[in-house]
Amino acid sequence: MTDPRKATNETEHRQAMQELQAEMRAKMRAAKDKRGLIVVHTGNGKGKTTAAFGMMTRMLAHGGKCVVIQFIKSGSDAVSKLLRGPNLSWHHVGDGFTWETQNREADIASCRSGWNLALDYLRSDDLDFLLLDEINVVLSYDYLPKDEVLAALRAKRADLHVVCTGRGAPAELIELADLVTEMREIKHPFNAGVKAQLGIEY
Amino acid sequence: MTDPRKATNETEHRQAMQELQAEMRAKMRAAKDKRGLIVVHTGNGKGKTTAAFGMMTRMLAHGGKCVVIQFIKSGSDAVSKLLRGPNLSWHHVGDGFTWETQNREADIASCRSGWNLALDYLRSDDLDFLLLDEINVVLSYDYLPKDEVLAALRAKRADLHVVCTGRGAPAELIELADLVTEMREIKHPFNAGVKAQLGIEY
Known part of the structure; x- marks a missing residue:
């Protein structure tokens, strides 16, 4: 062409x-073909969770029912407050980044409780969009059994969208997914001494 | 380490x-260093505009004032309806994708009107976040003079965040930017015959 x-x-x-x-x-x-997608956002660049929030904002705008399970990030995201409503459930199960907790057993336990929650939602029949935030990191650390997670995603309802974010998505998840984007860092202000900016990064 | x-x-x-x-x-x-950033989302993968919408949702949640200028996409995005409010102004200046309009002169004229609007906002002093959606494409087609756009961005207010999205960001814009992410397509369902999904892509 x-x-x-x-x-x-x-x-x-x-x-x-x-x-x-x-x-x-x-x-x-x-x-x-109209169907629920398994979407993966991975890579070292910014925008993995943020793009998932953008997708979810679209879904909410269309009246869809959405759930966020945050496996690692602590604290609450401003987005959860702005988008608050009957169609959105938001769960923080992690205690922060793993280099803050420094306790492998506690990290594994909180991942397990988050995953049990995810399994409940995967069984429900009135959900449109499930965001498993940072689950790629959880899997790359072997904090959850990869086979169990992949089997549950494989068995998901045909019309449910599931978005998995985080660095280091395992190859088997990429293989299973319908839509995979790598956010590649070309330039990051953090490395040039600029701190995280309100409204941009949190 | x-x-x-x-x-x-x-x-x-x-x-x-x-x-x-x-x-x-x-x-x-x-x-x-706290400062307004020039952010670029480029690459062939998905999530460039969507991640910008996610950032903007954060900024709105913090009470920041935001403006979107969409240079190419036609129609209205569901996100604009959900986030509607006094802190958000949303402008569509393009008539669709360039392969739909097929009229170079008309495309250039609509880019010019969008850019004039952007210049007005760049001069205003109560804006926190300006999203120039698809401006990278506009620049890669030479629909606006690159030097004029870069000079205006270079002269922006120090605390204003400007986000530029679209494939093919010019090297000079990447050089100028503080934060650059390439969204790299690893797998896209469109290529496997799956149509664009409501709530995910629009």
């Missing part, structure tokens, strides 16, 4: 755009 | 975590 950015005049531009339009429409016609 | 995931017993785990904690605290002490 011609790259429209390489067009040097209006005729070439129009032709390139017509080709692009035809290609996009063919893709859209081919894509008919 | 020892990798905590490689720890084989509780003592090793605790030691690795103490090292990690010391490293993170040193970084936090070093990071003192």
